[in-house]
Amino acid sequence: MLPGNSQRLNKYLALALGISRREADLLIEKGSVCVNGVTAQLGLQVSSSDHITVNNKEIPLAPTKYTYLLLNKPAGYVCSRRSQGDTPTIYDLLPLPLKHLKSVGRLDKDSSGLIILTNDGDFAHRMTHPQYRKTKVYRIRLDRDLEPLHQQMISDIGITLDDGRSQLTLAKLRDGNLREWQVTMSEGRNRQIRRTFAALGYTVVRLDRTNFGNYSLGDIKRGLYHQINIQ
Template sequence: MRLNKFLAERLGISRRDADNLINSGRVKVDERIAELGMQVLEAQDILVDNKKVDFPHQYTYLMLNKPRGYVSSRRQQGNTPTLYELLPEKWQALKTVGRLDKDSSGLILLTDDGNFAFEMTHPKFFKIKTYIVELDHAIAPLHQQMISDIGITLPDGVSKLFLTKLPDESGQITGKNLQVEMSEGRNRQIRRTFAALGYEVTTLHRIEFGKYQLGDLKPGQYLEVKK
């Protein structure tokens, strides 16, 4: 990167002002007085008035297809493996953006960018999450309407999900297979919502989180993505 562009971006000034700083001798690169037109690298030390100006931190954004049977925490729970066992050493410090419980699978994001994690999980940003859900028995039309239109009152508040019936493997629509969309993310919210009406969720698989889509990513595979 050209030095004047770097200074303009990091100090919030124009490139002309950055050039003036360089011309005045107030900028050093690796302890040497900088010159106009210099190119700089992240490994170099850049100082203005003897104060270091850092390159922006390069955050990591990772998408993982979490298999069923893994917990979304760094600490192992009994004999249950943690999803971090699926990741190489260089990404062990990343934090999950929300969670999927042990019996759920699908798209989970990991990052070291706290602002990104907040924007993806706080309800005010309204990030839609989409799941494929299978129930132990067909949902009644009245219950589907209640969940989608009114919401179900749980101990931690009303849970409102948007449901669409899906065909099963034979192509039949039985009412057991559903697409579920939600913008919240309370602990085991989908499972608790259906349980309140007498249903057990036998399969829960997340396929979308905001703009991120699982696509063809196989269970246990991960992919570095852009913000």
């Protein structure tokens, strides 16, 4: 944002904090946002010369545009800004100018594949909220052959977990190979795929996400990223 140019406060906060505009409006409604020492109101216009705080914490100058990255996460990395002991984070794979981006959803430490990062909170909301039912595709490997009955249970009936029923769409990756499967789902509960197979006595020894909504890894190498444009 060039000096003198103005924009709505909720858009400014969304860009600066990587949240949705609705989330920014809620912060304003709660009285958490001050502009030049005065509690802000909805609809306020701000510019780069204004001093903006949220819960008394100064908000840095917002970027001028939204950024979107597709990252091929290696196993062994966590989707967190904070280091967890000696475990690296996905932010160790990004240059400093991109470290402000937030991950859209997560993959656990032992999983690999597609992670989307952005500072567009509205986009992140559309990708992750259950009402939008974005399809995700994974390639997995089990510790042993999947029995046909168990395949049918997972695909047709669903498996009851502590947080509800889990139903996944399974497809063989190679004829005759009953350990490697393509899994398609539109939910995103914590470690859902691993817990679903564990309930039947299997261990997922490899889990790799290839697709998330309309986005796919393509030829992005492990540990690298590609910047994309969103219309």
